[in-house]
Amino acid sequence: MAPTVLPYQNFKDEEDAQLLKDAMDGLGTNEEAIIQILSKRTNEQRRMIANTYKTMFGEDLIDDLKSELGGHFEDVIMALLEEPVEYQVKELRNAISGMGTDDCTIVEILSVHNNEEVLQIANRYQEKYESSLEEDIKSDESGTLERLLVSLSTGNRDESYAVDKNAAIIDAQALYDAGEGTLGTEESVFNAILCTRSRVQAKLIFEQYEAITGHSIEEAIDNEFSGTTKDAILGLVSCLKDRTTYLATRLHDAMSGLGTTDKTLIRIIVSRSEIDLEEIKNAYEAKYETNLAERISEDISSNYKSMLVALVG
Structure with missing residues (x-):
């Protein structure tokens, strides 16, 4: 880090x-x-x-x-x-209870943190709002997206570092059979694999999927899902593949197009500044051939810009 x-x-x-x-x-x-x-x-x-x-x-x-x-x-x-867990809790609440639900932010917060951190966030959420994170997700979402976010909120992903190639091949085939290999999509198979397998095992599964089908898991998801559900699943896959590049992409997207998604920009820079922001900077420059501090300076101004650039270093 x-x-x-x-x-x-x-x-x-x-x-x-x-x-x-x-x-x-x-x-x-x-x-x-x-x-x-x-x-x-x-x-x-x-x-x-x-x-x-x-x-x-x-x-x-x-x-x-x-x-x-x-x-x-x-x-x-x-x-x-703000105390870090408290800050994540408030950001989650805003993502759930604001005008419309910011599903990509919920996925970001629940997927970048480890199990212990997710459980701390969920416990503090319940203490603060007297309603469980799961209940609030269920009241705001439905269907596949609801189940995905509830699964992520349990903080129960395998966190081992062992990999099993045979198991990865079986899971990759299961994903194919549940999606591109059948009429319709068996969303529960995607949910179970994407929300329980360790990060290192998930990356191996994605590699085996490409070996079996000749194209990426992202292409399959793009074909099988739509709307905010597709965006959420693609975000989760990106985070499982490479958390650093995923966060660099989130920063890039926050500064793309008309206006700036300031909450995302602030949240990632503040919350990762004591963890891995140097790595995120490097990933940003490698992917977009632009210095992150310079990009921030182009997008925002005044003391807001000065503070974020100072944190970026």
Whole structure:
């Protein structure tokens, strides 16, 4: 793993709290100082600063920042100060309960995290909203897509690193028989294989599928499914094949076309900055022949741009 944000070596929470206070006092706000501090501290260090800030000044750092900032710059700052699991829970809730359901975001959050993290997210979701993640998915979705998302929300994927070529061949043949090899589509077979097999085994299954049929699993999914269900399954397959390239593609798509999908852009950069954002940058450049920081600078502006570019490094 290669993060872009590392623990700040000369970290002094009281000093940072005072600098943030100074940045917000008086006429105007010193946004550059806020960027310099919060982009160079880990989430744990930022939350320590927030606690110290309250102790020193009797005020809430998040409330003070909200009163000084606005727009997507504020959104990034709030995301940086949120505890990581809490942030993912809020993003899931927004994806489920907003205008229409953002299925690709639900797939992203549930597929990039490991089992333990998915269970933490699901448990915190229930605590926060007094409704289970499964119940909310079921109330918002139906059919194949509902079953896919519920399966992902259980956090019960095989996480072993062993591979079994014979089993992969059997699964690849089962996928063919359930899709291109029959009239109609047996969606349950796709669901069972895509939601239970380990990442390394899934990649082997996809390779065997191509060996059997002469074309990719993505082409089969494109032929057998449609609409948001197809998009969700393709996203899951992409993540199983290569999580890093999948996230690079999500960033690219967030900045393509008219407007920017800011929530996706912010979520991936903030949440992966302490995990593997350096690798995502490299994958982005390899796939799109463009530097990620430069692409961000072309798409957005002002302090919003400065903060994201600082996090990207």
